[in-house]
Amino acid sequence: MNDSPILELRGVSKAFGAVQALYEVDFHVAAGEVMALVGDNGAGKSTLIKCIAGIYSSDSGEILYNGEPVSIHGPKDAAKLGIEVVYQDLALADNLDVVQNMFLGREETTSLRRLDEVDMERRAKETLQTLSVTTIRSVRQTVAGLSGGQRQSVAVAKAVMWNSKVVILDEPTAALGVAQTRQVLDLVRRLGEQGLAVVLVSHNLHDVFEVSDSVTVLRLGQNVAEFKTKETNQTEVVEAITAGKLSKIPGQPAAEVVV
Amino acid sequence: MSTQPAPIETSDATPATAVPGDETIGEYARRWWAGLRAGELGSLPIVVGLVIIAIVFQSQNNQFLTAGNFVNLIVQMAAITTIAMGIVFILLLGEIDLSVGYVSGVAGVIAALLLIPDGNQVPTLVGIGAALVAGAAIGVLHGLIITKVGVPSFVVTLAGLLGWNGVVLLLIGNRGTVIIQNNTVIGFANDFLSPATAWIMLAAALALYAGVLLLARRARAKAGLPAQPDLLLALRVVGLGVVGAIVVYVANQDRGIPYVFLVLMGAYIVWTYVLNRTRFGRHVYAVGGNAEAARRAGISVDQVRIACFAICSFMAALGGIILASRLRSVDTNAGGGSILLYSIAAAVIGGTSLFGGRGHIKSAVLGALVIASIDNGLGLLGLSSGTKFVVTGLVLLAAVTIDSLSRRRQERAGRA
Known part of the structure; x- marks a missing residue:
């Protein structure tokens, strides 16, 4: 694992009207690292990843990519940097097959604007093979016929096939059974082993402890703790999630906080 | 009905991780049959429907199946x-x-x-x-x-x-x-096209179709992807040729295409x-x-x-x-x-x-062929617009019902 972060956020804040969703959040992830992002409902996990993905722009603070400050104003900027997000609802079109979904919006064409089906099918297969996704019988099968775990695999494969460096997974195991959760967690670990920076947003501490290298805890929009997974335990993380020390009490100006 | 998801009918599918190899025609037919049983009917109901329409109207009025x-x-x-x-x-x-x-x-x-x-x-x-x-x-x-x-x-x-x-x-x-x-x-x-022109156009269309299929097949083979069996390609071209030849021949008996x-x-x-x-x-x-x-x-x-x-x-x-x-x-x-x-x-x-x-x-x-056949056939029988609309409405209802039932079946087979 390389210790210098590929993606780093410094003092990122974001408010929606009177609601301070993020307050001076620091966050970082390195290549080959699986960084878990945990926190209770409303802690700001989704807002944070949407700031990284360019869906929201932060009010203040900076985002560094490979140590260089960058500005991300839309999903396309994020994609250009090699940041891909797999959202909880996966955004797959049920009526299209696996290849068609993986290349959606970025189809390859040959002469006469003809789709290059052969090359797309070959590349889709290659990507699935690199990720050791063996449960999908045919890449020409419509996504509607796939199980939850298989769909998650397709969504992840779709995200990593574009030379991505950072992959953000939003609750990838939330709706899955035991066996399928196992598939997806294996896949998450392989992504890290292949040198990608992985941000895993999850509620499930069991999953987090199984695959992550580090854990960042958000509470009420603030970064309250960061652990190396090996040097901590569930009790300590739960304590941070529910009672982590805040630098600013929500609803009050920072200056008035008495610690 | 199989409980595991099987490859869909129209694709040339083998497991993504298997060694790529071409399917035999037997495997292809088996897969098509499995798809059919799981509710992937494709154009089959319409073709069957057209045959029934032809038989019914011809039995009522022998003008229906004439070149004119x-x-x-x-x-x-x-x-x-x-x-x-x-x-x-x-x-x-x-x-x-x-x-x-x-x-x-x-x-x-x-x-x-x-x-x-x-x-x-x-x-x-x-x-x-x-x-x-x-x-x-x-x-x-x-x-x-x-x-x-x-x-x-x-x-x-x-x-x-x-x-x-x-x-x-x-x-x-x-x-x-x-x-x-x-x-x-x-x-x-x-x-109308002259009979000779019609035959030439049919030949050109067939050559084009065969060419497109062959090029696609070669591209897949070159990339190491599984391709459809040669026999199936041949059957497709021959099938189109037979249908086309019947159309051109019958039309040429009358005014032409x-x-x-x-x-x-x-x-x-x-x-x-x-x-x-x-x-x-x-x-x-x-x-x-x-x-x-x-x-x-x-x-x-x-x-x-x-x-x-x-x-x-x-x-x-x-x-x-x-x-x-x-x-x-x-x-x-x-x-x-x-x-x-x-x-x-x-x-x-x-x-x-x-x-x-x-x-x-x-x-x-295909749908327009069904509707026009009914309209035409009922017209030959001298039935009123009222009857035409009722029959066409029932056919529409039947078509959508078949579609809904087959989709439900597909869902149960984990395919939809």
Whole structure:
């Protein structure tokens, strides 16, 4: 694992009207690292990843990519940097097959604007093979016929096939059974082993402890703790999630906080 | 019924991780049969339905299966087929266009008026072109209101149904009926290819089809992907050849292949290519299947929608010109009557889903063939319009029921 972060956020804040969703959040992830992002409902996990993905722009603070400050104003900027997000609802079109979904919006064409089906099918297969996704019988099968775990695999494969460096997974195991959760967690670990920076947003501490290298805890929009997974335990993380020390009490100006 | 998801019928699928190898024809047939049992009926119900229609009507009236009636049928189904092809694009989005009937009327009237030989007439191609451009422009207008203002397509095109009917009446004015005297326009539906030309065109079409299949197969083999068995390719070409030969032979016994048949073939090839082989077509399916996924993939959903409405109205305009050609005139009733409902019914009977994302151009052709056959057959039996509508309605209901049942079966088999 390389210790210098590929993606780093410094003092990122974001408010929606009177609601301070993020307050001076620091966050970082390195290549080959699986960084878990945990926190209770409303802690700001989704807002944070949407700031990284360019869906929201932060009010203040900076985002560094490979140590260089960058500005991300839309999903396309994020994609250009090699940041891909797999959202909880996966955004797959049920009526299209696996290849068609993986290349959606970025189809390859040959002469006469003809789709290059052969090359797309070959590349889709290659990507699935690199990720050791063996449960999908045919890449020409419509996504509607796939199980939850298989769909998650397709969504992840779709995200990593574009030379991505950072992959953000939003609750990838939330709706899955035991066996399928196992598939997806294996896949998450392989992504890290292949040198990608992985941000895993999850509620499930069991999953987090199984695959992550580090854990960042958000509470009420603030970064309250960061652990190396090996040097901590569930009790300590739960304590941070529910009672982590805040630098600013929500609803009050920072200056008035008495610690 | 198998509980594990099996590969779908139309693809050349083997497990993604298996060593690529070509399927044998036996494996292919087994897979097709398994798909059929799991509810993937494809075009089978329509083909069966057509056979039943032919048997029933022939047993009632021996004029039904004659060369002359066959040629009539081609001319009668041409306008509905053309309009239904446009409807397929709209249904694929999960939208609806109720205005196609009178849009076709507007186009027919524009062409007819511009080509009246009163000394001010325009060249034939300009007249036809103007009608088609007007159609496309109407579609763009509908699309802009639907996407940019956010009015549901049902309402916009319902307003269009009324509004364009009004435009037809205004354009015709107090003329009542405009007789078409332009020979080119009349020729679409009333002139016929010479027998030799028809055979040459069939041979050319077959060669093209075989060439496309072979090139695709070679490209797959070169990339190490599994390809369809040679025998299946051969069967496809031979199958098309046999059907084509029957069509040409039978038509040549009578007046021959009408020119409008070439228009249908051209439209079929172009739109099938656009839907299945271009990025635009892929995006149409994606928008219909999951608009949010399409948006996140960077597809301009609004542009796709506007383009589809433009294509639909363009095809309606082409249908309107064909209809005017067949009737040799346009009147205040142009684009009215059963045209709208027959066109939408044709697309649906042919297997295009009303809920978006599923359907093909061929469903327009097959569905229109069913509807035109019923219309034609009941006409031969001397039955009234009332009976025609009741029977066509029942067929539409049956088609949608079969579709729903087969989809439920697919869902249970984990395929839908």
